[in-house]
Amino acid sequence: MSAPRSADAGAAVSRRARHAAIFAVILAAQFGLFETALRFWGHSEAAPAFQGLFDGDAAAGYRLKPNARVRFATSEFDTQIHINADGVRDDQPIGAKAPNERRILLLGDSLVLSVQVPFERTFGELLERRLNARGSAYRYRVINAGVQGYGPVEELLFFRSIAARFQPDLVLTTVFVGNDAEEAVRSAPRLLGDARPATSAAAESMTTRLRRIVRRSMVLQLLRLRVVSATERFSGTLAAPEPPLQSYAANPAPRIAEGLEVTRQCLREIDSLARTNGARTAIALMPARFQIDDADYGRLKEAVASAGGELQRDAASQRFAAALAPLSLPQVDLLPTLRQALPGPDLFFQETVHLTPRGHEVVAAALEAFIDEQHLLSPQPAQPRR
């Protein structure tokens, strides 16, 4: 009796294994089909074309891929993006610095990189043209070293390992007040470099690898969003959920103060490195869209209130201004200028939180005025090296 019974059990196991294998093959095949369909019809940063912009980097985790050429199109814009041989968004290589050349290096995140607008309409390029149109003895070069997803930590690491070689006269760090404090906290372990515990480095390398895999697949990106949303909702059922936009919260989480401190340290380090190379450092505070757009603000205020929080519209700008003031670096808050540009055509895109061409024009004008006002490109008085 036992032999046939075990034969039946064996057959059942093998049938289940066969069914599982068939299901796995079908899942994989449909994964391919949905991936293809989404790549063909979907417009997203998960699209492989867009992901082709990035390459791994030992220090910052990733950077823009030298010589990458990508077309990025959504319902709101259609842009050609060229990355030069030095790994920054530019049509031309940086090259050797001419004797009469003055260079401004723009550090920042996606708001600086600006894949939503053609290169010639980015505020960096517009600023360069404005400066060169004055007919001065100098030729000005503005280098757009913004990278999607970077925070103050990555900006420092990128500057230290790559961008310092560009010989800037002015390093203009654009701090996005909306999320830079949070990103600084998240990336702070990177500052330890080789001193990081091996487990932490390995875990981060695994996470980075996983992220890279997920970033390359539109299906996985969408599934990740579902998982994140479910996890957030689940944690919301267990404990009071944390209201979003903590940098603007009336009572922010302790990590915001920590993030402001990390940001201050990073900017101090950038300034120190810049001075070593004879350059000055300045700070531009970039506001979030809802700080300019009333409808957006109303919507977010309600969302934060429904999550039990209180949204203070300008709190993040004020917190960054106060946190960075001890550095005694020239600082401009772009918020008042952008607000003054209202009413008029949109300053930010609707589907993304990035600047429109008009937004770029306003920012370029504001930066030019800031540079003049602070004499940031005039010869630097001799200062003791730190």
Place this chain on the structure above:
Amino acid sequence: MVFNSLHFLWFFLVVYALYRVLPHRGQNWLLLIASYYFYAAWDWRFLGLLIASTAVDYSCGRLLERTSDRRRRKWLLGLSLGFNLTLLAFFKYFNFFADNLHAVFGALGWQLDFVTLRVLLPVGISFYTFVTMSYVIDVYRREIPATRDPVDFAVFVAYFPHLVAGPILRASRLLPQIHFPRTITPEQMRDGAWLVAWGLFQKIFVADNLAPIANAVFEPGTHQAGINVLLGVYAFAFQIYGDFAGYSNIARGVSKLMGIELLENFRFPYFVRSPQAFWRHWHISLSTWLRDYFYIPLGGNRGGAWRTNRNLLITMILGGLWHGAAWTFVLWGVFHGVLLIAYRRLEHTAIAQRWLLGPSVSAHVLGWLLMFHATCLGWLIFRARSAEQLGTMMRSVVAGFAPASVSLNGLLIPLVMYTAPLIVVHACEAYFDDVLVVRKLPIGVRYSVYAATFYLTMLFGNFGGSDFIYFQF
């Protein structure tokens, strides 16, 4: 707590884990506690109403069984029906009747100061009052014995899978399954899991994605070309189907996982060719309830054409009114009543037999198209916020169709995208006359449907959707 929420997922996982290890009596107690928690999660204040309804109908059932005195039996039946109908009348229809009476007296020149109570509608009240009424009527008719166990009866009334949006259960079917120990077969587990997955797909992918499309077209004050109104009505037809059939499927699936079989509530209702068939395929538990406890006692089709037509019309008006206290629901009931009466007169004519009801493919297609559009006209009446809006939208379809004005990206493409997978499965079910046909397909096809259901729901589902539409009825 709705089925498509994480709250329900955790609730069910905990209940199910306990359910599988408890003995039969323990399972029943667990179901009762879980069901009351499920209901209280919506609003605990109305739990008393549910318990009161249970107590009254349990007692009436027991007393009915003990007595053979006809007058006393009628009195007990009247007590139970009166209690349930009073609950319904107060919570669901009080303001409707007060407002209308006020309007009628106002039109006659008498200004009466009626009290209008802004009462909350307890969720599921239309479902559980109908469930308990059917029980007492069946006991009165001696079709079933009264149940002696109050816990069994309370589980029957409050059983969480059907509590707030049906199906409207019959005691003859559910009580024995509660009373006797249950076994859960692997087949039930697999069928149950598929029904839950398919129900979630119908709700999250179909209904919740079509809702904004339909809402935009039905937004008061908007004037659209007739083609767009028609597409908006199609969207609503599939939204309400996906929403309600999705709920029913999840309820059936969850119940199957616990070894309890619920009534089928939908059988591919948009693939039928007559109004009679539609009501045998749409909200089956309500239409059979109305047939057994209202239409047949009224006289049914006995007593000639005039009486049959009258009975049909009254039954359908009641069916409309069951959905809510508004004249558009009454009008929707009248429309379906008239449709049924017209069908009874025309079904035997040569034209209908040949072109609409015949065996040919063209008759199938024509008959289906005609019935689908008649159903959609019904949904237009059902969904319209006012008679004025109804008139405007119908005028757009008839006199301002303007096919060139079709909204491709806003209406047509999303409508096709969100309904095509449902229609394919629907057609397959209709062809094989089996709502569980997917479970019987060859393994490769079956697994392809499972995988596609998973991907479509996860990638394109609207996870921020609203409550189920039928919660409000």
